[in-house]
Amino acid sequence: MVCAMARQPFNPNLIQVPESEQLYARSGPLTVSQVTVLVKQAIESALPPTLHVIGEISNFKRHSSGHVYFTLKDRASELSCVMWRSAAAKLKFDPTDGLEVIATGGVEVFERAGRYQLYVRKLEPRGVGALELAFRQRCEKLAREGLFNEKHKRPLPAYPTRIALVTSPTGAAVADILRTLERRYPCIAVLIDPVRVQGPGSADEIAAAIRRVNVNRVSLGGVDLMIVGRGGGSLEDLWAFNEEVVARAIFASRIPIVSAVGHEVDVTIADLVADVRAATPTAAAELAVPVLADVLAGLDAYVLRLSRAVRSQAELVAARVSAVLRRSPFREPLNLVHRREQLVDELSNRMHRSLIELARARRHRLDELEPVVQRIAPHAHLLKRAVELRDAEHRLRWAMSTRLIEVERSIGRCVRRLDRVSPVNAFPRFADRLHRVADALPVAMRHRFSLHRERLRRHVERLGAMSYKSVLGRGFSITRTRRGRMVVRSLRQLEDRQRIVTEIADGEFQSEVVNLSQLELFD
Amino acid sequence: MGKRKLTFEEALEQLETIAERIEQGKIGLEESINQYERGMALVKQCRDILAKAELKIERLQPRADGTVETTPFERTGEKDGES
Numbered sequence: 302m303v304c305a306m307a308r309q310p311f312n313p314n315l316i317q318v319p320e321s322e323q324l325y326a327r328s329g330p331l332t333v334s335q336v337t338v339l340v341k342q343a344i345e346s347a348l349p350p351t352l353h354v355i356g357e358i359s360n361f362k363r364h365s366s367g368h369v370y371f372t373l374k375d376r377a378s379e380l381s382c383v384m385w386r387s388a389a390a391k392l393k394f395d396p397t398d399g400l401e402v403i404a405t406g407g408v409e410v411f412e413r414a415g416r417y418q419l420y421v422r423k424l425e426p427r428g429v430g431a432l433e434l435a436f437r438q439r440c441e442k443l444a445r446e447g448l449f450n451e452k453h454k455r456p457l458p459a460y461p462t463r464i465a466l467v468t469s470p471t472g473a474a475v476a477d478i479l480r481t482l483e484r485r486y487p488c489i490a491v492l493i494d495p496v497r498v499q500g501p502g503s504a505d506e507i508a509a510a511i512r513r514v515n516v517n518r519v520s521l522g523g524v525d526l527m528i529v530g531r532g533g534g535s536l537e538d539l540w541a542f543n544e545e546v547v548a549r550a551i552f553a554s555r556i557p558i559v560s561a562v563g564h565e566v567d568v569t570i571a572d573l574v575a576d577v578r579a580a581t582p583t584a585a586a587e588l589a590v591p592v593l594a595d596v597l598a599g600l601d602a603y604v605l606r607l608s609r610a611v612r613s614q615a616e617l618v619a620a621r622v623s624a625v626l627r628r629s630p631f632r633e634p635l636n637l638v639h640r641r642e643q644l645v646d647e648l649s650n651r652m653h654r655s656l657i658e659l660a661r662a663r664r665h666r667l668d669e670l671e672p673v674v675q676r677i678a679p680h681a682h683l684l685k686r687a688v689e690l691r692d693a694e695h696r697l698r699w700a701m702s703t704r705l706i707e708v709e710r711s712i713g714r715c716v717r718r719l720d721r722v723s724p725v726n727a728f729p730r731f732a733d734r735l736h737r738v739a740d741a742l743p744v745a746m747r748h749r750f751s752l753h754r755e756r757l758r759r760h761v762e763r764l765g766a767m768s769y770k771s772v773l774g775r776g777f778s779i780t781r782t783r784r785g786r787m788v789v790r791s792l793r794q795l796e797d798r799q800r801i802v803t804e805i806a807d808g809e810f811q812s813e814v815v816n817l818s819q820l821e822l823f824d
Numbered sequence: 825m826g827k828r829k830l831t832f833e834e835a836l837e838q839l840e841t842i843a844e845r846i847e848q849g850k851i852g853l854e855e856s857i858n859q860y861e862r863g864m865a866l867v868k869q870c871r872d873i874l875a876k877a878e879l880k881i882e883r884l885q886p887r888a889d890g891t892v893e894t895t896p897f898e899r900t901g902e903k904d905g906e907s
Binding site for chain 2: 476493516
């Protein structure tokens with residue numbers, strides 16, 4: 302269906318071609334070109350320069366040159382359409398086959414093909430606005446790609462320090478945002494990347510600014526949040542924020558982005574891609590920063606909490622300390638030491654006693670041996686041995702007392718250490734050592750005594766043996782019975798004619814008893 | 825104090841950790857007091873950050889090589905150049 306919405310309805314009578322009639326009359330048959338020219342003139346003069354045509358798009362083709370070709374059709378007819386690159390570039394939505402549209406343009410004849418075509422200057426979807434449709438189409442596309450996906454949304458920093466604003470430096474938005482930031486949380490830095498927010502090229506500027514802040518975020522000292530937006534306006538005014546290039550820049554941003562485009566009711570694609578959508582620029586600033594007073598109150602709460610925790614712990618420790626101090630080792634700290642000292646005294650007394658007893662026993666034995674030895678050995682020899690013995694005794698006593706002093710010293714050290722270290726910990730160790738020393742001492746002593754006893758025994762033996770031979774050398778002899786070799790000590794052992802053996806220094810000889818008579822023993 | 829200046833958030837996180845550590849009572853009194861002092865230092869650091877009373881506003885100017893420079897931003901009134 303073709304509606305000619307011209308001011309005057311089509312009237313074939315108005316076509317005046319007197320010259321062509323003349324041409325026809327004069328020249329007979331016409332060339333194809335001549336006919337085409339006639340048709341072109343007829344159509345183009347008969348139709349108004351602008352027509353609005355409703356139809357369904359089919360066979361839509363976008364040529365690499367940028368020109369667009371399609372057919373508009375309804376139930377009965379088809380109309381070839383051309384849209385030049387310049388007009389096609391302005392298309393907000395994506396024309397697809399089957400879409401019902403209103404095409405605006407003029408019908409002209411394409412001479413080379415002998416075909417009339419609608420040269421479309423503007424194409425709009427029917428029923429919805431072009432922008433509306435474009436918005437829907439782009440939403441679908443980007444949603445399919447996952448740009449709106451929740452999983453890509455980053456949380457905003459709780460306490461930002463540097464916020465970048467991508468917006469117009471003169472708009473209401475920037476003023477609202479700055480005022481709100483100042484009121485709530487003035488301790489931050491704000492970086493404004495000024496951009497145009499409407500008109501041709503604005504979308505590219507916004508996208509470039511978002512990328513620029515991202516690229517330079519480190520050299521800028523770290524940008525932890527970006528607000529991208531503008532104040533309210535018509536759908537056309539806000540359109541830059543629906544452009545794909547802006548959506549992709551927001552999606553690629555490493556810095557979390559709060560979008561703030563227009564008013565509460567305006568939702569743009571930028572809003573859908575952004576990590577957080579704010580209804581207005583003021584709301585964006587409120588989302589971006591906390592309230593300073595709240596943060597300070599939070600810090601005060603920490604101070605209180607820390608102080609309380611430390612105080613209660615200190616009280617707990619103090620209670621424990623006083624409980625320990627109430628226990629006896631602290632009330633009478635020397636009791637334990639005194640008890641140990643008493644034990645040491647006892648042990649040392651016992652050691653002294655046993656020493657004296659041992660010495661006394663040795664002396665007694667010596668006294669017993671002395672007459673025997675004296676009987677068979679020269680006094681000097683004996684005396685020497687006696688002196689040695691006494692020396693040994695002295696050494697023994699000395700060793701004992703040294704050991705005792707050592708023990709006492711070690712006890713002294715223990716006591717001093719006890720004073721130094723915590724008594725509760727030191728007592729068990731101290732006691733243990735004391736017991737060990739106490740156990741070891743008698744054993745050591747017994748060992749020492751048995752050693753000396755053995756040495757004494759050996760001396761006595763050797764002394765006896767040696768003195769007997771030396772006596773023989775000086776002219777004495779020993780007489781023994783021949784049978785039994787008993788030493789003859791008494792006449793009662795002898796009888797007449799009995800054989801006896803006499804040992805002298807260099808041998809022995811036998812003799813016979815004669816003239817047995819009682820003799821007086823020499824002293 | 826660490827070698828790097830803590831961010832406000834990190835300082836708060838540490839404060840929380842310190843508070844929990846002291847409250848749980850698993851560390852000795854002496855360590856608690858150390859932690860308390862560290863906590864107070866962190867609070868001071870946070871307060872210093874918050875003490876800046878004026879918004880610092882700068883304007884980004886792109887250079888040809890893709891980097892940017894900052895200049896002070898002059899606030900124009902409340903006029904609306906958009907709608």
